[in-house]
């Protein structure tokens with residue numbers, strides 16, 4: 001029997017888990033029983049480990065229930081999801097941003113929207129995106145090169161476990177290094193040829209921030225899993241729809257083509273942003289299509 005220590009899983013690579021307790025990081029294997037119990041040790045988990053006098057330590061218990069758990073990126077116990085995308089290079093894609101947002105809503109995490117690379121994006125494009133979201137979420141326009149807007153972002157993230165999520169090349173690791181120069185996270189260029197990031201960050205890792213709190217740096221991705229939401233639930237993952245739900249003519253209205261729909265009416269009146277509604281409608285059709293395929 002070794003010493004029992006409680007810590008947090010800060011990284012997982014190739015079957016090893018790295019558990020931080022105080023200032024020490026222990027390389028650990030996980031107990032075989034987890035597989036049988038269908039518990040996947042995840043970055044962000046609070047774990048009990050056994051540390052033998054020599055050799056690898058062993059993760060033998062994960063603190064359950066977790067506050068929340070995400071599949072992609074695989075992280076847990078997140079207070080705040082910071083959705084980061086670039087104002088330019090790579091070109092922002094609102095459909096992808098809304099997918100990240102829906103995922104964060106579904107997992108009951110706080111949300112900050114962060115538009116990075118304001119030094120190279122056009123003012124007009126940035127304002128357009130800001131206007132779509134600013135009534136719904138806190139929006140930070142920042143540059144990890146000039147430092148613009150970083151103070152506000154830092155204040156919003158202070159003392160929280162914040163997950164950086166967003167497309168490859170958005171500048172997640174660069175921002176982390178700006179906020180915590182000791183992080184020394186690897187960064188990579190955006191490909192000139194494809195206009196996409198090169199998937200530089202391969203593994204999620206948690207960093208302690210000197211100003212208080214933590215940042216999870218995650219790998220960016222460009223493709224997506226099936227939306228985890230159901231048709232019924234999706235409308236509730238768009239917080240700005242909430243005042244209009246239950247006010248449509250039909251109780252089971254999904255706000256697509258049904259007559260006298262309060263949500264679509266709000267879009268026409270400019271209260272709900274058209275871009276957001278477009279994402280909602282696209283995701284709803286995708287969920288329907290996936291359901292249909294399931295029963296073929």
Ligand SMILES: Nc1nc2c(ncn2[C@@H]2O[C@H](COP(=O)(O)OP(=O)(O)OP(=O)(O)O)[C@@H](O)[C@H]2O)c(=O)[nH]1
Nearest residue numbers: 117144169170171172173174187188199200201220
């Ligand atoms: N001009 C400008 N370039 C930036 C800014 N932030 C990051 N970059 C550049 O964008 C490129 C991608 O940055 P990364 O930090 O590696 O991006 P990432 O989001 O971590 O990407 P993945 O790890 O692949 O998910 C690098 O060449 C950075 O130097 C910024 O604010 N302005």
Ligand SMILES: [Mg+2]
Nearest residue numbers: 172173200201
């Ligand atoms: Mg990165």
Ligand SMILES: [Zn+2]
Nearest residue numbers: 248253255261
């Ligand atoms: Zn409706």
